[in-house]
Amino acid sequence: MNNVKKESGLTMLPGQLEPVKVGRRLFLRYAGAAVAGGAVLSSCKDEENPTTVPSTVDLGTGDIGILNYAYALEQLEAAFYDQVIKTPYTGMTDAEKTLLTDIRDHEIIHREFFRAAIPAANRIADLSPNFTAINFSDRASVLGTAKAFEDLGVAAYNGAGPLIKDATYLTLAGKIVSVEARHAAAIRDLLNPKSADFAGDDIVAPTTGLDPATKPADILPTAQKYVATPLSGASLPTA
Numbered sequence: 270m271n272n273v274k275k276e277s278g279l280t281m282l283p284g285q286l287e288p289v290k291v292g293r294r295l296f297l298r299y300a301g302a303a304v305a306g307g308a309v310l311s312s313c314k315d316e317e318n319p320t321t322v323p324s325t326v327d328l329g330t331g332d333i334g335i336l337n338y339a340y341a342l343e344q345l346e347a348a349f350y351d352q353v354i355k356t357p358y359t360g361m362t363d364a365e366k367t368l369l370t371d372i373r374d375h376e377i378i379h380r381e382f383f384r385a386a387i388p389a390a391n392r393i394a395d396l397s398p399n400f401t402a403i404n405f406s407d408r409a410s411v412l413g414t415a416k417a418f419e420d421l422g423v424a425a426y427n428g429a430g431p432l433i434k435d436a437t438y439l440t441l442a443g444k445i446v447s448v449e450a451r452h453a454a455a456i457r458d459l460l461n462p463k464s465a466d467f468a469g470d471d472i473v474a475p476t477t478g479l480d481p482a483t484k485p486a487d488i489l490p491t492a493q494k495y496v497a498t499p500l501s502g503a504s505l506p507t508a
Contacts, residue, residue: 325499326393328485332435334505337393338485339442340383342425345495346418347376348398353415358408365459369415372452379445397497412460419453420472421491422446427482432506450480 328337350373357366384392404410426446433439454467473480485502493500 325501326396327501327503328393328505329391330504331506332433332438333387333391334502335429335433335485336383336387336438337391338429338489338502338505339426339445340380340387340393341396341496341500342422342488342492343376343380343383344396345398345492346422347373347380349400349403349414349418349495350376352400352405353411356405358406358411360408368455368459372415372455375448375452379448382441382445394498396500399495399497402494412456415456416453416460419449419456421488422449423453424481424483425485425488427480428484428488430482432485432508 326341328334328341350369353369354366354373361369387393403414423446426442426449430439430442430446433442453472457467457469458464460466484507485505486507489500489502
């Protein structure tokens with residue numbers, strides 16, 4: 270496969286998602302208040318080892334909310350493929366590694382595109398992935414998850430398209446979803462070489478020849494299974 274071109278302002282190198290440090294600001298705030306008020310720390314024995322609860326991330330409203338929604342999905346995919354390449358499954362061939370590396374690089378470019386496009390004041394933070402359900406040493410587990418992620422991504426972009434008001438954003442979303450569809454077909458071909466599964470009836474409606482279009486409210490619960498950071502799309506447009 271051809272190497273992915275660099276685009277101005279975007280990095281193609283694999284990024285490592287940092288865990289969201291939830292609660293540090295609150296801890297410092299309360300610690301300062303305790304000192305100011307002369308509180309006795311020994312009276313808080315039950316809170317010596319508090320459980321860290323991630324704060325819910327609201328994706329926002331309007332086109333920015335949809336961009337954050339896409340950004341969250343791209344963070345998930347980029348983190349997944351980054352892990353796949355860092356810990357190759359047993360028996361991964363050179364051809365498979367080349368393909369999966371190309372897909373990883375595409376997803377990182379997509380992630381960095383949204384990071385740059387969304388104003389910092391409105392952009393969601395880096396999310397913490399949750400891949401405990403995936404066996405990264407097992408080919409079937411990895412490729413089965415990749416298939417699910419790519420099919421989910423295509424359905425998500427198709428479902429979000431009608432909700433975007435800005436024509437420029439809509440054009441860019443259309444360009445990205447076409448790449449996601451290529452990924453989906455490639456992964457399906459890895460699972461079932463030389464079959465018609467790359468565009469099977471389970472994903473492309475035989476009567477219309479179209480991929481599904483799924484709204485954010487139906488996509489987020491599935492994506493949430495692989496993201497430790499709680500996500501809320503309650504403010505996203507629905508029509």
